[in-house]
Amino acid sequence: MKKYIEQAGFGAILDKVETGRRLTHDEGLQLYRSHDILALGYLADIVRTRLNGDRAYFIYNQHINYSNICTNLCKFCAFGKEKGADKAYEMSVDEVRRKVRERLDEPITEIHVVGGIHPDLPFSYYLEMLRGIRAERPEVHIQAFTCVEIAHLAGLAGKSVGDTLEVLKEAGLGSMPGGGAEVFSPRIRRLTCEKKLSGDDWLEIAKTAHRHGLRTNATMLYGHVETIEERLEHLAALRQAQDETGGFLAFIPLAFHPQNTALAGLSKTTGIDDLKNIAVARLFLDNFPHIKAYWVMIGPKLAQIALSFGADDMDGTVKEEVITHMAGADTDQAIGSTTLVRLIREAGRVPVERDTLYNVLRVHGTEG
């Protein structure tokens, strides 16, 4: 295989990967430009094995999207709606609590909560929602609010981001998901989400969260109008931030779904680009412990293959996924843990049920 990698022109990168040295922007470009997906997978698998051995993770989780009413109205998003528009919705705190109650018989360990940037819900709503979820299910870990929502909540609270996070932690916030990062490039934000928080501000909020003891994830929405240079600049900014704080848990490349968005003329991503983004991320983000193949966006079958291309996590059972399905995802809205275990096992990995912070809850041996 070494000879094959060298013949594919990746000898120098292989040497760096084997000796744990950091890849440069130009090496990242070489990886993205290559069509030799097997060579990329081989390289990424070296890093994945070093960091995560023979394990691949999943989690029992529930998604709650409390409202899709949003003032940002990003061009790539089919979820966000103007207040009063067809299909706009907001849940009361009681409705959110009911969603939690409905699934008390399932062994859920994480509730993932995100919504749009709502024009008039008060800060107290968000605190009541966290307290309400905690009251219904005290042992669950609440992973809530992207950096974009946190910036908005700090504005509502009239406090600094750090002080706002402390209040939210007190109410039950356990960690933050990685959404809202999109592509940090100002050009891309101008073209697709001009009202949204800047990339620099997103990174600053993530780092502030880390300094306040909250772990967070990071994403990149790829496959729309960004260039591979802009993807690499995004990854480099995340790698730099992680060097500073060490607070990121996982990176999740998000495949753009065009249906029902203002960018509906664009095509869906291809399987090769999906795998490439996983592999390049695994190679470039040498300081991120985990790379997630989010089955909702790329499908369970490709997410399974991605476990051999750098990913070590398939996310979770999810249920009622809304954001990608409003943009035309053809995956199911939930997946059973038995299916996740089978997908992981048939990929040659040991399935490990984890909690949000990657503590091991159950190692699934061969017995089921």
Ligand code: V47
């Ligand atoms: O912030 C919006 C993206 C994100 C579309 O942290 C779209 O573990 C594809 O961040 N096509 C929300 N993507 C989802 C997200 C996430 C999901 C799973 C796990 C985690 C985690 C985070 O979805 C948004 C935005 O970046 N998005 N519209 C679309 N049309």
